[in-house]
Amino acid sequence: MDKSENNLLEKIVSLCKRRGFIFPGSEIYGGLANSWDYGPLGVQLKKNIKDLWWDKFVERREDIVGIDAAIFMNPKIWEASRHVSEFSDPLVECKKCHQRFREDQIEGVCPNCGGKEFTEAKQFNLMFPIRLGPTEDSSNMTYLRGEIAQAMFVNFKNVLDTTRVRLPFGIASQGVAFRNEITPGNFIFRTREFDLMEFEYFVPESEWEKWFEYWRGQMREWLEDIGVDLKNVHEVEIPDGERAHYSKRTIDFEYDYPFGQKELYGLAYRTDFDLKNHIEKSGQDLSYTDPETGEKLVPHVVEPTFGLSRSVLVALLEAYQEEDDRVVLKLPPKLAPYKAAVFPLLKNKPELVEKARSIFKDLKEQFNVAWDDRGNIGKRYYSQDEVGTPYCVTIDFQTLEDQTVTVRDRDTAKQERITISELGSFLGDKLK
Ligand code: GAP
Secondary structure, eight states: OOTTOTTHHHHHHHHHHHHTSEEETTGGGTOOTTOEEEOHHHHHHHHHHHHHHHIIIIITOSSEEEOOOOSSOOHHHHHHTTHHHHOEEEEEEBTTTOOEEEGGGSTTSOTTTOOOOBOOOEEEEOOEEEEOSSOOSGGGEEEEOSOSHHHHHHTHHHHHHHSOOOSSEEEEEEEEEEOOOSSOBTTTTBOSEEEEEEEEEEEOGGGHHHHHHHHHHHHHHHHHHTTOOGGGEEEEEOOTTTSOTTOSEEEEEEEEETTEEEEEEEEEEEETHHHHHHHHHHOOOOOEEOTTTOOEEOOEEEEEEEEHHHHHHHHHHHHEEEETTEEEEOOOTTTOSOSEEEEESOTTOHHHHHHHHHHHHHHHTTSOEEEOOSSOHHHHHHHHHHTTOSEEEEEOHHHHHHSEEEEEETTTOOEEEEEHHHHHHHHHHHTO
């Protein structure tokens, strides 16, 4: 299916609402523009992506360790990192309808009224100021974090002191970031709060290019892990003047969304910009001492960043298929919210229901499994296909005689009979 088909986004938004992946935020009060709540299946999909990422980049590697830092941080961090002074987008106002837009997103025409005259662009800072505590003076002001990266820089020494990491090594984190976006929109593509996964990979300056290429390759591999066809992804070199203030080289991984080719992930060479600024402003020693040579240096940083909200969106876009009379989410099994669904053939036959319940309970010990006894088997298949459940297990009268069940594959719709005792290992193998 062509991922740039322009009503694909509407189909995904509708499926997400209908099946409990993602709901419009604050809905019973009329909503809050561009805010979204993850429902039972959406939170599971998001968790599966996070877990897969953590497993690949942290648990399976010796050279990356994780942290989970506070969202509220000392505002001096945001001054040192220059987010307060430089983390901004160009804002223009339409002279006709007075709506405000990000200059680079409107191509000279007001999306609201079609007007073509705009005010001069001025820089609009994306950080959300907040006040902590009950007093109103400015000494309690800080910001919601505009990126999760700063926590990894300010904890650099803590990590060095408490782990056995040696250059090159990374610090990874997952969490929410907040940006007062001028023009949010396109479902969960651009929102004012969003989930991020990223790591700062610390290297000697002389090795940054090698590691940049290495992580570029790993990012491609990750995209394939979550089911993305690389033909829908474009690696775009960001020119001087358009990169974030901290970056000396950036490649954006752009994706062919239904609303155009836009950023999915980024890979940046942040030099020693952040550590140097924090050394200068905090007065702390954030250098690294080579344990063999005793040489002291401030490492340079290559940063692969993976928007988690955009990963959810792209996983859904890639997985969505319409085949004959069914809609099927061909999610990689590791991402699927439910790994299997268990059905008694008939709801009104207690012996079938009892057997099916016992199989369901056993499988639930190992996998996130759904139960469904509504309607007929065809409807249940349809319903599970639509949420991406890779296998459906049906308990029928033959089960009572020979202890076998029917297992139906989501992608091929083929069915095979499997003994109950083999079911756990069958699913385990398929879901690897
Ligand atoms: N620490 C680097 C950093 O934050 P970024 O390119 O500003 O880099 C990282 O953001 C990723 O976060 C982007 O590649 C994108 O996937 C995601 N992202 C950025 N702004 C977003 C927004 N408003 N809504 C959803 N995702 C966003």
